[in-house]
Amino acid sequence: MSSxxxxxxxxxxxxxxxxxxxxxxxxxxxxxxxxxxxxxxLFVLYAVAAKRILIxxxxxxxxxxxxxxxFAAAVAFRLILLPAAPSLSDxxxxxxxxxxxxxxxxxxxxxxPSAPELAPLRETVQVYQGVNYKDLPAIYPPLMQWAFxxxxxxxxxxxxxxxxFVAADLGLLMALARLLTSAGRPAAxxxxxxxxxxxxxxxxxxGHNDSLALCFLVGSTAGIIGHRKVLSIAALxxxxxxxxxxxxxxxxxxxxxxxxxxxxxxxxxxxxxLPYLSAGPMLFHSLRQYAERWRYNESIFSIIEAAVEASGxxxxxxxxxxxxxxxxxxxxxxxxxxxxxxxxxxxxxAALAWRLDRADPVALPRAIFLFTGTVLLLQPVMHPWYLIxxxxxxxxxxxxxxxLLTGLAPLSYAGVSWARWVEYVPFFALLLMPAAVAGxxxxxxxxxxxx
Numbered sequence: 001m002s003s004x005x006x007x008x009x010x011x012x013x014x015x016x017x018x019x020x021x022x023x024x025x026x027x028x029x030x031x032x033x034x035x036x037x038x039x040x041x042l043f044v045l046y047a048v049a050a051k052r053i054l055i056x057x058x059x060x061x062x063x064x065x066x067x068x069x070x071f072a073a074a075v076a077f078r079l080i081l082l083p084a085a086p087s088l089s090d091x092x093x094x095x096x097x098x099x100x101x102x103x104x105x106x107x108x109x110x111x112x113p114s115a116p117e118l119a120p121l122r123e124t125v126q127v128y129q130g131v132n133y134k135d136l137p138a139i140y141p142p143l144m145q146w147a148f149x150x151x152x153x154x155x156x157x158x159x160x161x162x163x164x165f166v167a168a169d170l171g172l173l174m175a176l177a178r179l180l181t182s183a184g185r186p187a188a189x190x191x192x193x194x195x196x197x198x199x200x201x202x203x204x205x206x207g208h209n210d211s212l213a214l215c216f217l218v219g220s221t222a223g224i225i226g227h228r229k230v231l232s233i234a235a236l237x238x239x240x241x242x243x244x245x246x247x248x249x250x251x252x253x254x255x256x257x258x259x260x261x262x263x264x265x266x267x268x269x270x271x272x273x274l275p276y277l278s279a280g281p282m283l284f285h286s287l288r289q290y291a292e293r294w295r296y297n298e299s300i301f302s303i304i305e306a307a308v309e310a311s312g313x314x315x316x317x318x319x320x321x322x323x324x325x326x327x328x329x330x331x332x333x334x335x336x337x338x339x340x341x342x343x344x345x346x347x348x349x350a351a352l353a354w355r356l357d358r359a360d361p362v363a364l365p366r367a368i369f370l371f372t373g374t375v376l377l378l379q380p381v382m383h384p385w386y387l388i389x390x391x392x393x394x395x396x397x398x399x400x401x402x403x404l405l406t407g408l409a410p411l412s413y414a415g416v417s418w419a420r421w422v423e424y425v426p427f428f429a430l431l432l433m434p435a436a437v438a439g440x441x442x443x444x445x446x447x448x449x450x451x
Contacts, residue, residue, distance in 0.1 A: 002066070005066045012076070012195075015042055015073070015197075018041055021038055029088060043406075046196060046197055050403070067177075067190070070188060070194060071173065073194075073195065077195070081201065081204035082166060086206045089208065096148070096151065098145060099161070100127070100156065101121060101138075103152055104121060109282050112137050139286035140209070141272065150164055166203060166204050166211075172392065175219040183362050193394065197407070198406040198407070198410065206385065209242075210389060212242045214239070214388065216235045218392050232256075237266070240269055241268060248349065249371065252349070253364065254353055255356050255358045256356075298381065299424045304340055342378075376390060404430060405427045
């Protein structure tokens, strides 16, 4: 057994002890500083392991035994947290509720949880009481609703629902291994995603559902490299049918597939939504509310909003629409900032699609990585688990800045005013720092790791 394999086993054992401590700690919201302290230790252990894999991969043979150790440890970490009650987020109770609605044969987009029509379903009082946003209908797309129904069919419990998304997360690991192999990278790099404490805790601990969409999205990029283009675009459609965000990436595929193939993803989405059209305008009601109202732990968006307020454009726009009797919602500073941020994101998407190298096998994953990072920084909501969307791409493009942010983002759970400064100042310092004294590209544009 190589020295690196022995080191990985030791780090895995220490990490497992940390996850067990968190699983036994009870309500992590009530003991948030204990959680953050253990998370910090877990992140240091993870950083040591990731550095050994990324920096020294050329110095030692990438044996299958090491990859097996990495995968086995990743499974163990998730199984340790699987029975633990989620306490950092209440989203999972919403999943269980919507799964129950679906199993009852009711359109989950049609009624809000508090609607009189759903009164018979409220016998599971504990689940209903934990449901967030009782005044909003379902927001997630149909494939996610079917996943909720599967979890609810297994059992109306957090553990049963988490089992679905942990399984999807393990599927994502296998898709990442396939992507790495197709791209000519060592399979051991899956550690960068598989052992990331934020990923482990948010999926296996809190039960967040992002792993399902990402499993299809990563599989889609691996399919492009493997020249299975029809299946790749179909997988993109399934990713978007789980979370809508991946459909925005369709232009990035334009140079990798035939034009007629691009229609497959929207067709998959349309087929998925057809059974739910009876919801009418309620079908996307929650999505609109999210786009217009939600704010949390944002970074660049705050700067954009401050610039809008300083410009004085908001009162001018409001006076113009008021004079014509039009709704003034979109003249508010935060709404103008949202529109500007969306415009910048679309501009970046167009530039990435235009410049994408047809011959480069990793051009598509790189473009997805850059676009995802752009959206995360521009949007007005940045829950810690949103960073799961950047984490898979770090196996190919291990940016120190993004890796660090996955370690710092849980500080937002503390609810202290200075948390955002500690999260984002080191992140942006690393992101914008020159890659070398010679004035090379910034770190976030580099494909190889710099530590």
